[in-house]
Amino acid sequence: MMRKNSMKYIALALVLALMAGTAACSQPDPAAPENPASEAPDTEGSTAPEIAPEGQAADGEYRDKIVIQISADVENLHPSHVVGYLTTTVANQLYTSLVKYDMEGNVVPWLADSVELSDDGKKYTVTIPEDAKFSDGSPLTTREIKYIYDLTMDESTASVKRSNLVNSIENISIIDDRTMEFNLFEPMYLFPDYCLMLHIPEPESIEEFGDSYNQHVVGSGLYKLSEWVPGEKLVLEANEHYHQGTAATKYVEFKIIPDPMVAQIELEEGSVDLLMDVQQTDLPRYEELDNIRLIKTAPLSNFFLMYNMALSPFNDVTVRKALVHAINRQQIADIIVGELGTLSDGWLPVSIGAYMAGPEEALKYDPELTAAMLAEAGYADTDGDGFLDKDGSRLSFEINYRDRQPEAQVVEAIQNAFKESGIDATLSVLESAQYTSLLREKDKLKIYTQGASQDYYDPLGFIDFMFGTGPWALNNFDNERVVEICNETKVISDKSRRTELFTEAQNIMFEEMPAIPLYSLYSLAGINAKMENFEFNSTKALELRDVRIRK
Amino acid sequence: MLSYIIRRIISAVPVLIGVSIFIFLLIHLTPGDPVYMLVADSADQMTEEDIESLRESLGLNEPLFVQYLDFVKGFVTLDFGKSIHSKVLIKDELLPRFGNTAQLAVAAMIISAAFGIIMGVAAATKKGTLIDSAIMSVSMLGISAPEFVFALSFIIIFVSKLSLLPATGMAGSIFSPEGIRSFILPAFSIGMAGSASIARMTRTSVLEVLNEDYVRTVKAKGVRHLNVLFKHVLRNASIPILTIMGVQFGYLLGGTVIIETIFAWPGIGKYLVDAINSRDYPIVQTCVMFIAIIFAVINLMVDILYGILDPRISYD
Numbered sequence: 129m130m131r132k133n134s135m136k137y138i139a140l141a142l143v144l145a146l147m148a149g150t151a152a153c154s155q156p157d158p159a160a161p162e163n164p165a166s167e168a169p170d171t172e173g174s175t176a177p178e179i180a181p182e183g184q185a186a187d188g189e190y191r192d193k194i195v196i197q198i199s200a201d202v203e204n205l206h207p208s209h210v211v212g213y214l215t216t217t218v219a220n221q222l223y224t225s226l227v228k229y230d231m232e233g234n235v236v237p238w239l240a241d242s243v244e245l246s247d248d249g250k251k252y253t254v255t256i257p258e259d260a261k262f263s264d265g266s267p268l269t270t271r272e273i274k275y276i277y278d279l280t281m282d283e284s285t286a287s288v289k290r291s292n293l294v295n296s297i298e299n300i301s302i303i304d305d306r307t308m309e310f311n312l313f314e315p316m317y318l319f320p321d322y323c324l325m326l327h328i329p330e331p332e333s334i335e336e337f338g339d340s341y342n343q344h345v346v347g348s349g350l351y352k353l354s355e356w357v358p359g360e361k362l363v364l365e366a367n368e369h370y371h372q373g374t375a376a377t378k379y380v381e382f383k384i385i386p387d388p389m390v391a392q393i394e395l396e397e398g399s400v401d402l403l404m405d406v407q408q409t410d411l412p413r414y415e416e417l418d419n420i421r422l423i424k425t426a427p428l429s430n431f432f433l434m435y436n437m438a439l440s441p442f443n444d445v446t447v448r449k450a451l452v453h454a455i456n457r458q459q460i461a462d463i464i465v466g467e468l469g470t471l472s473d474g475w476l477p478v479s480i481g482a483y484m485a486g487p488e489e490a491l492k493y494d495p496e497l498t499a500a501m502l503a504e505a506g507y508a509d510t511d512g513d514g515f516l517d518k519d520g521s522r523l524s525f526e527i528n529y530r531d532r533q534p535e536a537q538v539v540e541a542i543q544n545a546f547k548e549s550g551i552d553a554t555l556s557v558l559e560s561a562q563y564t565s566l567l568r569e570k571d572k573l574k575i576y577t578q579g580a581s582q583d584y585y586d587p588l589g590f591i592d593f594m595f596g597t598g599p600w601a602l603n604n605f606d607n608e609r610v611v612e613i614c615n616e617t618k619v620i621s622d623k624s625r626r627t628e629l630f631t632e633a634q635n636i637m638f639e640e641m642p643a644i645p646l647y648s649l650y651s652l653a654g655i656n657a658k659m660e661n662f663e664f665n666s667t668k669a670l671e672l673r674d675v676r677i678r679k
Numbered sequence: 680m681l682s683y684i685i686r687r688i689i690s691a692v693p694v695l696i697g698v699s700i701f702i703f704l705l706i707h708l709t710p711g712d713p714v715y716m717l718v719a720d721s722a723d724q725m726t727e728e729d730i731e732s733l734r735e736s737l738g739l740n741e742p743l744f745v746q747y748l749d750f751v752k753g754f755v756t757l758d759f760g761k762s763i764h765s766k767v768l769i770k771d772e773l774l775p776r777f778g779n780t781a782q783l784a785v786a787a788m789i790i791s792a793a794f795g796i797i798m799g800v801a802a803a804t805k806k807g808t809l810i811d812s813a814i815m816s817v818s819m820l821g822i823s824a825p826e827f828v829f830a831l832s833f834i835i836i837f838v839s840k841l842s843l844l845p846a847t848g849m850a851g852s853i854f855s856p857e858g859i860r861s862f863i864l865p866a867f868s869i870g871m872a873g874s875a876s877i878a879r880m881t882r883t884s885v886l887e888v889l890n891e892d893y894v895r896t897v898k899a900k901g902v903r904h905l906n907v908l909f910k911h912v913l914r915n916a917s918i919p920i921l922t923i924m925g926v927q928f929g930y931l932l933g934g935t936v937i938i939e940t941i942f943a944w945p946g947i948g949k950y951l952v953d954a955i956n957s958r959d960y961p962i963v964q965t966c967v968m969f970i971a972i973i974f975a976v977i978n979l980m981v982d983i984l985y986g987i988l989d990p991r992i993s994y995d
Contacts, residue, residue, distance in 0.1 A: 359945025561711025
């Protein structure tokens with residue numbers, strides 16, 4: 129009996145230990161800010177009249193919380209480690225930086241009162257407001273700004289933002305509490321874009337909380353962090369010290385909903401107000417329902433089928449050009465990409481200033497022309513198997529792509545188009561990490577899909593990143609003149625000259641055809657129809673200061 | 680008993696060492712470079728030298744055995760390190776997420792066990808009747824249908840059509856009134872699928888015991904039917920049921936990626952899969968070791984329960 133009882137007690141103890149451990153694991157961090165959700169009414173709650181901007185209704189007509197869907201968790205809100213669209217979107221609400229993009233994509237002062245460039249283009253003088261404050265009320269001076277630049281440039285911080293800073297900034301001088309200078313090694317046209325958008329945290333919080341800083345973020349943005357439940361949500365509360373006026377809505381919740389179908393249901397149900405992850409299959413819902421609205425802006429992305437120009441048969445320009453004519457790109461854009469995007473006719477998205485459409489003869493759909501050009505390159509169906517060959521080798525290759533929509537369907541259509549032209553293309557889907565590694569090796573992928581998107585409107589990003597000297601120019605294009613142009617446009621600021629150079633680069637690329645432009649995707653957002661003052665541009669940047677939602 | 684537990688713990692050590700070596704090599708030998716994945720999210724102009732410098736600062740240029748020893752040393756001292764991608768301390772994310780997953784697993788197991796055992800016993804006692812056929816057909820459907828079918832069906836019915844329950848998120852602990860509503864859909868989605876296999880196993884085991892001589896004797900002595908069933912039959916039929924429940928519970932504690940994704944549940948499964956996708960070695964290694972230990976503990980608990988349910992099983 130004793131043995132039986134002791135076994136029961138041991139088993140019970142193990143179960144209780146597991147349950148207690150479970151409960152303990154999910155206890156909130158005692159040091160974390162108190163959950164405001166219990167105080168804050170939910171999506172149908174009352175307004176916060178004390179924080180409504182002057183002149184705006186504050187009598188209970190508006191809700192005091194906006195719920196924004198994000199598809200994955202924010203990674204790290206330490207400014208040295210903020211990367212990726214989602215994390216940057218949240219960080220943009222919590223921090224300010226010296227400059228930012230306005231809704232037209234121009235670089236404008238944000239925390240800075242002014243940003244002046246010296247005549248030699250090597251010194252930026254920045255002044256900030258005298259009364260700038262962090263969200264906890266502590267003063268924000270040039271010393272706090274220099275702190276985060278020094279920290280990010282420190283090799284031991286292991287920041288991916290370090291390279292741009294150390295490669296361009298010779299030193300940072302503090303003139304006084306309001307004025308500082310950034311001295312550059314050489315002029316850099318995109319210095320404000322690359323370097324002056326670093327978020328500014330309160331140094332004391334970083335020093336005090338160290339590795340747990342994420343739960344104790346202090347910035348000077350429109351909102352301050354109230355609660356972060358990893359994997360679930362971030363709740364932000366209006367920052368009364370924000371230098372450009374307090375937010376119209378007291379709380380913003382970034383709610384993590386990875387599944388797009390569930391996110392759409394939540395938008396329709398009203399438990400989400402802004403959906404960043406709009407799917408093609410859900411587009412008709414916006415026509416059918418009155419309580420939701422679709423916002424669509426011009427594309428700021430471009431997708432290509434990239435040729436590896438160091439590998440046969442794509443080291444032959446005739447083959448590269450011939451394959452373009454085998455694909456009915458317009459049909460792919462209309463039927464597969466559909467309402468999500470539009471046909472891409474060039475190396476830049478149409479929303480970029482220097483955009484130029486390619487010559488019709490370079491991009492037209494004409495399988496007969498493909499056949500003629502491949503014959504010119506020496507390919508013929510000598511064995512009658514329906515596929516072209518040359519010197520006993522079939523014209524065949526593997527198209528590498530990643531399993532995401534509409535990319536997966538687009539490559540299937542391309543495979544069929546190639547087959548009709550006697551080209552034996554197989555498809556190989558790659559997982560993201562594998563794709564990235566193989567791409568970096570530069571001699572592994574013969575032909576592959578690749579997309580480019582950016583959060584600013586300068587053409588340099590697209591051309592340099594993909595086809596010049598940038599980190600994603602990995603298809604061995606290595607055109608000397610294009611590289612020269614990229615290097616020149618990194619320095620010069622004369623707009624007409626820049627446009628002239630970018631036009632030249634694009635013409636060279638149409639001559640060399642290092643890739644096939646396929647489609648551009650719109651920036652889409654689904655919103656609650658009662659949302660007011662919501663601005664959304666191609667960069668998908670969120671400007672929430674005046675946004676509010678009618679009850 | 681205590682010596683048995685100690686022996687089991689000691690015997691788990693080589694298994695865990697094997698798991699640690701296996702997962703370490705597997706993740707490091709899988710194509711994909713964590714530094715490239717990190718750089719892929721950055722819009723910055725990084726040269727190959729910059730990337731190598733980043734690799735060095737993350738300790739990824741060290742020989743593999745050095746990295747392995749660092750990992751083991753960190754795990755043993757409960758210093759799991761930081762995520763390569765987010766630089767966040769792993770323990771700060773792992774423990775709350777494990778707690779969330781465990782709560783969901785417990786809720787799902789209660790549902791699985793309740794439905795599964797009741798259905799299995801009912802099917803066994805009504806063998807060959809319409810009830811038996813109906814229960815077995817439903818359980819076959821439950822085994823065949825993936826969890827996401829239940830999940831999406833529940834969302835469409837209870838969120839989209841009836842607006843009764845929240846679709847996503849964990850509103851609090853299962854013990855809180857607001858939290859329990861958020862548990863209902865994910866717990867039932869997992870529980871319904873799990874109950875099907877428990878029902879089938881229960882039916883088979885109960886049928887075997889029902890045919891034993893001692894059951895006929897008990898019935899002949901005039902013991903009430905329910906007493907026979909639950910006191911004499913189910914208890915003796917419970918070993919295989921417990922085994923399958925133990926395996927299911929261990930599996931659930933390792934996270935259910937699909938359910939966590941659909942219901943936006945902040946659990947360990949999606950955390951691990953995201954880490955695998957971004958080749959975040961420290962997270963992957965730590966999570967897998969954590970799950971391996973949980974499995975070992977669950978197995979030990981099941982073995983102890985065997986002894987409680989069946990006095991013939993002795994560990995001394």
